[in-house]
Amino acid sequence: MALFLQDRLIAAIKQPKHIEQFLLTKWKTAFLQTGTISVVKRYVDVLKENGRYVFIHVEKIPGISYDKEGLQFLAKFVRPHGIVTTKSTLVQLAKKEGLWTIQRLFLVDTDAVENGLKQVSEITPDALEVMPGIVPEMVANLVQRTNIPIITGGLVQHRHHITQALQSGAIAVSTGNPTLWKTVQKEGLYD
Numbered sequence: 257m258a259l260f261l262q263d264r265l266i267a268a269i270k271q272p273k274h275i276e277q278f279l280l281t282k283w284k285t286a287f288l289q290t291g292t293i294s295v296v297k298r299y300v301d302v303l304k305e306n307g308r309y310v311f312i313h314v315e316k317i318p319g320i321s322y323d324k325e326g327l328q329f330l331a332k333f334v335r336p337h338g339i340v341t342t343k344s345t346l347v348q349l350a351k352k353e354g355l356w357t358i359q360r361l362f363l364v365d366t367d368a369v370e371n372g373l374k375q376v377s378e379i380t381p382d383a384l385e386v387m388p389g390i391v392p393e394m395v396a397n398l399v400q401r402t403n404i405p406i407i408t409g410g411l412v413q414h415r416h417h418i419t420q421a422l423q424s425g426a427i428a429v430s431t432g433n434p435t436l437w438k439t440v441q442k443e444g445l446y447d
Contacts, residue, residue, distance in 0.1 A: 260285045260309040260337060260356060261383065261405055261427050265418065265440055268409060268432035275299060277434040278308075281441050285309040287340050287358075287409075287430055293319025297334045304335075311358060313340040322346060327353050340385060344375045357381040358407065363394050376404060383407050385430060390417050392424035399425030415440060 267278045268287045272295075278286055279302075286308055291299050296317050303310045312320075312330060320326045322343060330336060331353035338356030341347060347357045359381040361372040376384055386398060387410030395408050408421045409430030418429045418440065431437070 260311070261407075264422060264428050265437065266407060266409070266428050266430040267434075267437055268430045270432045272299070274432070274434050275302060278437065279303075279306050281437050283308075283437060283441070285311070285428075287311050287313055288336070289313045289316040289432070291317055293317065296320075300334050300336050304337075309338075310336040311338045311340050311356070312336045313360075314346055315341060315343070324349055327355075331355055338382065344379050347379045347381045351379075351381075358383045358385050360385045360387065362387050363391055369394070369398075373398070373401060376402060380404065383427070385409055386426075387411075389421050389426075389429055389431075392420040395421055395424035395426050412436070415443075 263284050265283050266285045266287060267283055268289055269275055269278055270289045272290055286303055288299060288310055300310050314320060327349040339350045340358045340360055342360045347359050350357045359376055361384060363369055363386055383405045385407040389408035389410045389412045395406060399406055405427040407428045407430055408426045412429055412431040421429045
């Protein structure tokens with residue numbers, strides 16, 4: 257299993273001020289969803305200097321193109337550990353650049369699930385993030401249908417959402433809720 261999947265909670269950092277809050281926790285992996293092309297390297301550097309695994313959600317960072325040159329810029333200049341993306345083509349490009357990859361799949365209907373699983377089986381990302389994260393039955397179904405580690409996120413607001421997702425077979429849960437990061441750590445859950 258990839259090193260970034262050792263924690264059961266992943267911080268989805270959606271605001272610059274959440275970087276500092278994340279660094280006050282014991283959690284090691286962050287999905288960076290804030291910044292622009294002009295500041296993202298600084299954010300990545302700060303997180304990496306503090307021993308954290310950093311994944312850039314490519315579609316959330318203005319100024320980074322969704323093509324070969326954009327991925328090369330990320331890999332060679334910004335230097336995150338990996339990317340999160342909804343685009344299979346970006347997963348393929350990122351893998352060629354030596355980045356870890358997480359494919360994000362939205363569970364909107366049966367066709368989306370089937371098409372997503374077909375793409376995932378062809379490109380084999382390092383992990384699959386399914387959203388929303390509060391559908392434990394679908395998480396269990398996907399765990400049975402693929403051998404790719406499942407991360408779930410989206411709409412996760414309470415401990416019981418995390419517990420349900422993990423009990424359904426997810427390897428980790430991502431959330432952008434700093435209060436939940438602290439609560440889960442304080443209570444010693446999911447170590």
